[in-house]
Amino acid sequence: MSIDDAPSDVVSSDPNAEGYREFDLGGFHFRRDEFFAHISWPTGYHVMSIDTFLRALQRDVAWDFFYGTVNFDHVFGTVNHYGTVDMFAGRFNEAYRKAELDHLENYETPLIRDTFKAMLDDWTIAGFDPFASPAETATPFGAKAGSNTAAVTRRRVTAARMVGVPGDEAVRTDETHPINRMFADVSQDEPEVHPEPGFENEVAAFNLFAYLSRSDVTWNPSVVSVCKNSLYCPTTEEYILPIVHGNDRVEWFVQLSDEIVWDVQDRDTGAARAKVTMRAGDVAAMPGDIRHQGYSSKRSMLLVWENASPELPELIRTGKASVYPVEF
Numbered sequence: 001m002s003i004d005d006a007p008s009d010v011v012s013s014d015p016n017a018e019g020y021r022e023f024d025l026g027g028f029h030f031r032r033d034e035f036f037a038h039i040s041w042p043t044g045y046h047v048m049s050i051d052t053f054l055r056a057l058q059r060d061v062a063w064d065f066f067y068g069t070v071n072f073d074h075v076f077g078t079v080n081h082y083g084t085v086d087m088f089a090g091r092f093n094e095a096y097r098k099a100e101l102d103h104l105e106n107y108e109t110p111l112i113r114d115t116f117k118a119m120l121d122d123w124t125i126a127g128f129d130p131f132a133s134p135a136e137t138a139t140p141f142g143a144k145a146g147s148n149t150a151a152v153t154r155r156r157v158t159a160a161r162m163v164g165v166p167g168d169e170a171v172r173t174d175e176t177h178p179i180n181r182m183f184a185d186v187s188q189d190e191p192e193v194h195p196e197p198g199f200e201n202e203v204a205a206f207n208l209f210a211y212l213s214r215s216d217v218t219w220n221p222s223v224v225s226v227c228k229n230s231l232y233c234p235t236t237e238e239y240i241l242p243i244v245h246g247n248d249r250v251e252w253f254v255q256l257s258d259e260i261v262w263d264v265q266d267r268d269t270g271a272a273r274a275k276v277t278m279r280a281g282d283v284a285a286m287p288g289d290i291r292h293q294g295y296s297s298k299r300s301m302l303l304v305w306e307n308a309s310p311e312l313p314e315l316i317r318t319g320k321a322s323v324y325p326v327e328f
């Protein structure tokens with residue numbers, strides 16, 4: 001079944017002058033032309049470069065609205081309530097709030113999910129891969145010309161136990177995932193595993209650096225190991241994180257290689273809070289009340305460690321859990 005046939009209540013137009021469908025979701029209207037995404041709502045209008053918009057949209061779709069807030073930029077974004085999703089304009093922008101120009105609507109997750117999926121597929125032209133580094137993809141600009149459904153619907157790696165465990169996510173090979181140009185020097189040795197008879201299904205190990213050296217996507221944490229609600233979500237980063245993530249829980253970062261610079265701001269107002277430069281071996285905890293965006297000059301490896309407990313947002317909101325993992 002193609003995305004066009006998907007049963008849903010997605011509201012869209014026939015192709016416009018540039019060949020792209022326009023979409024409506026509640027009071028929001030979405031239009032793309034050769035260079036921009038144009039977003040309007042009953043009291044306002046916003047414009048974003050189409051490359052920034054599609055890269056953010058791709059992640060919001062692939063991560064099913066992620067943890068907390070996904071800001072596409074300083075105006076537009078979504079908040080996940082795990083069952084419903086808010087879409088907002090100006091909600092986390094102090095100037096919009098003071099001028100009472102902010103707008104927010106809440107939808108059942110399937111409706112916004114289907115609308116975003118259809119928009120991402122229709123607005124992504126042949127050759128453009130929103131998950132790729134800008135150095136490894138063609139341009140998103142221009143009139144409608146083909147599509148890239150395989151790229152925008154690629155399967156997200158989500159291990160049930162761990163990569164390499166029998167029946168779980170497979171380790172990567174030359175056939176499926178060639179080594180990325182920026183990680184040509186990464187050792188491809190794999191650990192030897194000698195489980196006792198009867199434990200073949202329980203004992204496993206793999207080379208995480210080799211695994212990550214073969215990632216064809218950027219800024220896309222994938223789940224490689226799971227212990228109850230503790231998820232190891234490593235990712236390879238090049239250029240700029242296409243969203244500004246507003247946390248609803250604490251998140252740990254372990255910089256596995258190279259360097260990332262993080263801009264950290266107040267989650268609700270966007271006021272600057274910190275500039276964090278993380279070099280290989282550095283560990284940081286991002287508090288539960290901030291938003292952050294990373295910059296990686298050279299492709300780097302980052303381990304994002306998530307606590308997926310569904311109780312956390314409420315515990316933090318009611319003050320029962322701290323926004324910091326430790327108080328000194």
Ligand code: PHB
Pocket residue numbers: 218219220221235237241245251302304
């Ligand atoms: C984050 O918001 O914490 C995040 C998202 C994607 C990444 C890295 C970090 O690739």
Ligand code: FE
Pocket residue numbers: 245246247251286292
């Ligand atoms: Fe984050």
